[in-house]
Amino acid sequence: xxxxxxxxxxxxxxxxxxxxxxxxxxxxxxxxxxxxxxxxxxxxxxxxxxxxxxxxxxxxxxxxxxxxxxxxxxxxxxxxxxxxxxxxxxxxxxxxxxxxxxxxxxxxxxxxxxxxxxxxxxxxxxxxxxxxxxxxxxxxxxxxxxxxxxxxxxxxxxxxxxxxxxxxxxxxxxxxxxxxxxxxxxxxxxxxxxxxxxxxxxxxxxxxxxxxxxxxxxxxxxxxxxxxxxxxxxxxxxxxxxxxxxxxxxxxxxxxxxxxxxxxxxxxxxxxxxxxxxxxxxxxxxxxxxxxxxxxxxxxxxxxxx
Numbered sequence: 001x002x003x004x005x006x007x008x009x010x011x012x013x014x015x016x017x018x019x020x021x022x023x024x025x026x027x028x029x030x031x032x033x034x035x036x037x038x039x040x041x042x043x044x045x046x047x048x049x050x051x052x053x054x055x056x057x058x059x060x061x062x063x064x065x066x067x068x069x070x071x072x073x074x075x076x077x078x079x080x081x082x083x084x085x086x087x088x089x090x091x092x093x094x095x096x097x098x099x100x101x102x103x104x105x106x107x108x109x110x111x112x113x114x115x116x117x118x119x120x121x122x123x124x125x126x127x128x129x130x131x132x133x134x135x136x137x138x139x140x141x142x143x144x145x146x147x148x149x150x151x152x153x154x155x156x157x158x159x160x161x162x163x164x165x166x167x168x169x170x171x172x173x174x175x176x177x178x179x180x181x182x183x184x185x186x187x188x189x190x191x192x193x194x195x196x197x198x199x200x201x202x203x204x205x206x207x208x209x210x211x212x213x214x215x216x217x218x219x220x221x222x223x224x225x226x227x228x229x230x231x232x233x234x235x236x237x238x239x240x241x242x243x244x245x246x247x248x249x250x251x252x253x254x255x256x257x258x259x260x261x262x263x264x265x266x267x268x269x270x271x272x273x274x275x276x277x278x279x280x281x282x283x284x285x286x287x288x289x290x291x292x293x294x295x296x297x298x299x300x301x302x303x304x305x306x
Contacts, residue, residue: 017121019155019163023060026170026187027068029100032109035069036085036093043082071119073112088112091295096302103213104301106188107253111222113189114252122163123170128251136203140164171195172204194254210259216266217301220275222249223267223286224294239264239277239284270297 034055038045045051046066052059066083069075074089085093088108092098097105117124122144130143144160147153173190193207226248227237243250243260250260264277264286274292278285 016118017124017151017153017155018117018119019121020159021063021067021071021119022163022166023064023067024162024166025061025064026166026189027064027072028185029188031065031068032072032074032089032100033093033098035065035075036089038065039069039075039083039085043078043084044080046083047081067119071113071116071123072109073116074109088295091298096298100188102302102305103191104215104218104298106192107211107214107218108221108298110189110192110194111218111225111249111252115225115247122160122167124247126167127254128247133206133208134198134203136201137164137168139203140167168195168204172197206254208254209256210262211253211255214253215301216263216270217297219249219253219263220267220270220292220297221294222252223275224292224297227288235288237286239286242286270300 035046038051038055042048042050045054046062046069049059051062055062055065057065066075069083069089070077073086074093075083076086078084092105092108096102100106100109113120114123114127125144125147126140129147130140132139135143141157141160141164144164145157148155148160170187170189171192171194173196174186192211192213195204195206197203198205223242226242226245227234229247230241230245231237239260242248242264243255243257245251249255249263255263261277261284264275267275268277271292274288274290276287276289278287
């Protein structure tokens with residue numbers, strides 16, 4: 001099988017950034033379920049040539065399926081060459097929504113992908129560190145090249161170009177009349193409408209603001225995970241950090257201030273008071289009043305849907 005991409009550590013940051021690994025393919029409908037099913041049956045299957053026969057796809061595509069399983073965190077490294085299905089991967093593909101029929105599942109996968117810089121460095125950097133809402137492919141590449149040099153990362157420009165192309169195809173729907181007509185060749189995350197081409201321009205624009213298909217429970221899960229990761233046991237976080245913090249729900253979901261306020265107010269009800277937004281003297285803070293189980297929020301959401 002193809003060698004795995006190297007993980008690059010920045011001398012100025014403990015974060016690790018991974019590039020390439022996708023074999024130029026954004027993931028397609030059914031791929032993540034294939035990955036979970038394959039690893040469930042045989043932990044080493046996706047690292048074996050037997051996967052070509054079992055999955056009925058070519059060698060590069062097997063490697064891509066393996067990569068995306070890890071990048072979206074539905075798979076995790078096991079012992080030796082083997083992989084394991086993660087807790088969230090097991091719940092999502094064995095219990096909640098195996099065929100990704102609910103938009104909530106796509107938002108959840110998007111959150112898991114963008115917050116995995118070790119496997120999806122360009123996806124993470126584009127959503128969390130690129131400040132302008134409009135950009136061209138060349139501007140994104142220039143930003144990544146500048147970041148690479150400032151952080152001392154050793155990654156070739158050709159690799160970044162392939163990642164940028166794959167990133168855009170992850171989120172930008174194919175124009176009508178172009179390419180194959182089968183929707184299975186589009187990435188499911190294009191349905192989220194997070195990125196669109198500018199008319200009469202070679203540029204793209206992030207859709208910032210209200211997200212009608214993004215459930216409060218997914219935002220709650222993301223906030224809980226974000227607080228666990230960044231607050232080190234503290235039970236409060238500023239509204240500004242929820243909106244603008246590196247890897248925050250506001251940045252990853254491209255929310256504006258009003259839409260995030262609405263989500264946080266709804267979360268007080270959904271979490272039964274575990275999370276509470278307080279606005280004192282113009283300073284907005286989100287408080288965790290008691291322990292919160294982020295997975296339970298998702299379990300309640302999917303349970304109510306069925």
